[in-house]
Structure formats: C-alpha cells, structure tokens
Amino acid sequence: MNSVYDVMQLLKRFGIYVYTKDRLADLEMMEDEIRELYKMQMIESKDFQIAILLLKQEQSRSKI
Template sequence: MNSVYDVMQLLKRFGIYVYTKDRLADLEIMEDEIRELYKMQMIESKEFQIAILLLRKEQRNCKV
C-alpha cells in the first residue's frame, strides 16, 4: 500500500465506497471505516497501520 488510492481499493474489497466531494471529509470517513474493519478483525495490523499513516499524511496535505 503506497497511496490513498490503495486505501480506497482496500475499502472497495469490503464494498465500502467513499465519495462526498469534500476531500478532507472523505479521508476522515475512510479512517473511520479502516478503524472499524480493524476492530472487526477484517484486516491485519500491518494493513491498518499503513492505511492510517497514509490517510493522516494526506489529511495534513489537504489542510495546508
């Protein structure tokens, strides 16, 4: 996993599509969904960590 696109593809595997026309809101929703998948043990710890780091990095870039 190298980009937010890869995180979106991960979510898509579980039937989760996020698009609200607000990039920052999309990133926050994706983070919530990733957390839920991890809590339900649907994704591994490594996938969770990488996805969260990528989403937070992109959130910082959106706020600048």
C-alpha cells in the same frame, strides 16, 4: 499499500465506497471505516497501520 488510492481499493474489497465531494471529509470517513474493519478483525495490523498513516499524511497535506 503506497497511496490513498490503495486505501480506497482496500475499502472497495469490503464494498465500502467513500465519495462526498469534500476531500477532508472523505479522508476522515475512510479513516473511520479502516478503524472499524480493524476492530472487527477484517484487516491485519500491518494494513491498518499503513492505511492510517497514509490517510493522516494526506489529511495534513489537504489542510495546507
């Protein structure tokens, strides 16, 4: 996983599509969904950590 697009593809594998026309809201919602998938043990720890890191980085870029 190298980008937010890859995170979106991971979510899509579970039937989760996020698009609200608000980039920051999308990133926050994706983060919530990733956390839920991890809690339900649907994704591995490594994928969870990378996805959260990518989303946080993109959130900080989008706020500037």
